[in-house]
Amino acid sequence: MAKQPIITVKNLVKNYGDFAAVKGISFEVYDGEIFGLLGPNGAGKTTTLEIIETLRNKTSGDVIVDGFSVDHDAAAIKQRIGVQLQAAGYYPNLNLSELIKLFCGLYGIDKTPTEMLEKVALTDKAKSKYKELSGGQKQRFSIATTLINNPKIIFLDEPTTGLDPQARRNLWDLIREIRDSGTTVVITTHYMDEAEELCDRVAFVDGGHIVGIDTPNHFIDELVASGFERKKQVKLANLEDVFINLTGKEWREG
């Protein structure tokens, strides 16, 4: 079956004064995939995401999200997407349950905190404040908040930065479950193992340009077919495998 684009970006340009941060990029994100935007610091990933999310104005180009243009239909796009907030977005005196109720009220959506916290294995933390959570729990909570309005697409900007290996792998499982339940996921990450494991397709952004877009497997196969070889024999396990083997795979609550 042909892949249906849910996001189409054409010739997108973003200048900050004299500085060109995004230099005419074009790509599509398909409905139901996990799509990764990869690239070095300052490549233009966050700028691109924020334009798609209607949080930032573009200089030129076209961006269509689920059939709606960022130029004319920003409100319709906002209703259809979920964006992960950074910590500063959460009122410090409210507990998780109260925060979810607040978000439901803002969206005008009738959901229970338990229903949302269950999705991210945080029901036992319903009465805790956000600042009392571990790093992995914070990320899971912020992902739960992106799902409140039943979005067709969620955007996760470096969701696993700073997490331990268990928390990172558990978050990958959660992100896959979200994809499998029909939500398209757009993610940025600096971890190439994460992109390889998690993303259905990735785009490499460098200096405001897209320099490659494909499935991780196809990228790797092409590189190998071109004659590339790693210098050292790859070991059958790595230190992360040792870490997981010694400390287990379960959610950590510490």
Ligand SMILES: Nc1ncnc2c1ncn2[C@@H]1O[C@H](COP(=O)(O)OP(=O)(O)OP(=O)(O)O)[C@@H](O)[C@H]1O
């Ligand atoms: N508000 C702004 N005003 C001026 N320049 C900006 C602004 N926001 C971003 N930039 C510049 O635009 C370029 C792209 O930034 P952007 O945050 O999109 O990169 P990124 O790929 O997300 O990087 P990172 O991986 O570090 O998050 C950078 O050189 C940055 O300094």
